[in-house]
Each structure stands twice: as structure tokens, then as C-alpha cells.
Amino acid sequence: MAVDLAAALARPIAPVVALLERGRLRAFARAIGETDPVHTDVEAARAAGHPDLLVPPTFLFSVELEADPPLGWLTDLGVDLRGVLHGEQSFTYHRDVHAGEEVECRRRVAEAYAKSPTRDFLVKRTDFLRAGELVAEAEAVVIVTAL
Amino acid sequence: MNAPVAVGTTLPPLRLPPISRTTLALFAGASGDTNPIHVDLDVARSAGLDDVFAHGMLSMAYLGRLLTRWMPQGRLRSWRVRFTAITPVLASPCCEGVVTAVDDGVATVELSVRLEDGTTTLRGTALVKIT
Numbered sequence A: 001m002a003v004d005l006a007a008a009l010a011r012p013i014a015p016v017v018a019l020l021e022r023g024r025l026r027a028f029a030r031a032i033g034e035t036d037p038v039h040t041d042v043e044a045a046r047a048a049g050h051p052d053l054l055v056p057p058t059f060l061f062s063v064e065l066e067a068d069p070p071l072g073w074l075t076d077l078g079v080d081l082r083g084v085l086h087g088e089q090s091f092t093y094h095r096d097v098h099a100g101e102e103v104e105c106r107r108r109v110a111e112a113y114a115k116s117p118t119r120d121f122l123v124k125r126t127d128f129l130r131a132g133e134l135v136a137e138a139e140a141v142v143i144v145t146a147l
Numbered sequence B: 001m002n003a004p005v006a007v008g009t010t011l012p013p014l015r016l017p018p019i020s021r022t023t024l025a026l027f028a029g030a031s032g033d034t035n036p037i038h039v040d041l042d043v044a045r046s047a048g049l050d051d052v053f054a055h056g057m058l059s060m061a062y063l064g065r066l067l068t069r070w071m072p073q074g075r076l077r078s079w080r081v082r083f084t085a086i087t088p089v090l091a092s093p094c095c096e097g098v099v100t101a102v103d104d105g106v107a108t109v110e111l112s113v114r115l116e117d118g119t120t121t122l123r124g125t126a127l128v129k130i131t
Helices: A005-010 A022-032 A042-047 A059-064 B021-031 B041-046 B056-068
Strands: A016-019 A084-093 A102-116 A119-130 A133-145 B076-083 B094-103 B106-114 B120-129
Touching: A005 A102, A016 A059, A022 A059, A022 B021, A022 B056, A059 A102, A059 A119, A059 A133, A059 B021, A084 B056, A102 A133, B021 B056, B056 B076, B056 B094, B056 B106, B056 B120, B076 B106
Parallel strands: none
Antiparallel strands: A016 A102, A084 A133, A084 B076, A102 A119, A119 A133, B076 B120, B094 B106, B106 B120
């Protein structure tokens, strides 16, 4: 087995609280080639009815990576990141999220199972909260292969 | 949108230029996914790979662009993708979507990302409010 499945299910993952910064959001937009100014220009965002820069749909994944170290929930289990693949990812949105807001990520490994003697699957679920209100949810399926 | 959304409606495809090593470095920093396998050739080789490969979440971000330039982002209710193949560095992804169902004002959009050699790297489904 590539990872201790019982430990993955039992070990709590520390929550992450992160302030969504304009500069970081602009860098993210540049990296993905996003040109819609609601993600980079505060005036354009306000003209479109947003209080500040609109956070793009997949950036919530990056909020979780504000953890230190970013993939600590895996490395704390002794996982070698060279053997990690991202299998699936989902998001469900309840509210728009904007620059200047603070988001808390509450995470847990919901499922852990072996696919083969050297390959395991971990299903991590995340709730994203702003001032205690659930604004989005995510699920990641991570494939861990023993090297 | 001008034309009504119906089963069979295709989203305007989003064709990306080749994914450079610079793009991977910028995405690693901006996204916070600092797994060195995407940016450090030495680490990729130590894992038995010939070269680095793109972050799966970069392709999902491209699909996000496909969706939000079709409908305002606030209409996107939920989506799920499966990463089906690695995206090699210098590959040119193309994002596509087609409406496969419309139910109670919500469109089901089947999503895919394909490379120029025909490899499908990502498949998914989005639920998008259309009214």
C-alpha cells in the first residue's frame, strides 16, 4: 500500500484561513491567460456588480494550498509527492467570493481505499466558509502510487 | 447570449497556445501548487519521467475560462472533472463543451480537454443555470 489508509481517515487536517489578495488573483489570472477584467480590474469588477475582484472558479483550490506546507495533508501521511496524481476534482458554488474576503477551508479525508497493492485513492472534501457561511464545497480524488 | 441554449448547443471552443515551462512556473507560484514534479526536470526524472508535465488544475482553470466566457460565472452551480491523461509540457490543449440536457433552467454541459494528437486529458460535467 502506498499510504496508511486508516491513518488517512483518522488524522484530522488543520483548517486553513486565507485572505484573498488582489495581487495573487491577478497573478493567477495571468498564469491561466484569463482576460476578463472582473478578475483583474477593481473598477471593472465593481461595474459588473461585484464588491471587488471576482475569484475565478478554480482558485478555491489554491486557497487550500495556503496551508504550510501546501500539501502537508499528504506529506504528513508520509506520501512521496512524486507518486501523487490528481484523479478528479469538483466544485459546488453557493456564493461568489471576492478579493479582500477571508475564507476558511475545513477539510477531511472522506474516503480512502486501495485500488491495487501499490496504488491507493484518497477522497478529500473541503467546505469553504466566509464569516461562518458556507460559500462553496470541493472534492478532490487523489491517486497515490508507491514509488 | 443570443441563441437560446438547447440540447446540442456547443460552447465556443477555447484553444490554448503551447504550455511553456514559463507558464508552468507562473502557475505553480500563482496557484500555490508547488509540487516540483511540474517545474523541476531533475525531480521529474527522479520519478522515472522524461520531462515535467502540466498541473491538472491548469487544464481545469482553462475549462473554467471556457464556461465563464459562455455564461456569467454566477450561473455556474457545480462541476466535476476527471483527469484522464497527463498533459506534457509544450502541448496545446483545446477546451470544448456541449449541452447534453436542459432541465428546469439548468443546462448540463459535457466538457473535455483534448491535445493536438487527439489525447483526451480531461472530461467533466458542469451544471449551469441558463435562465
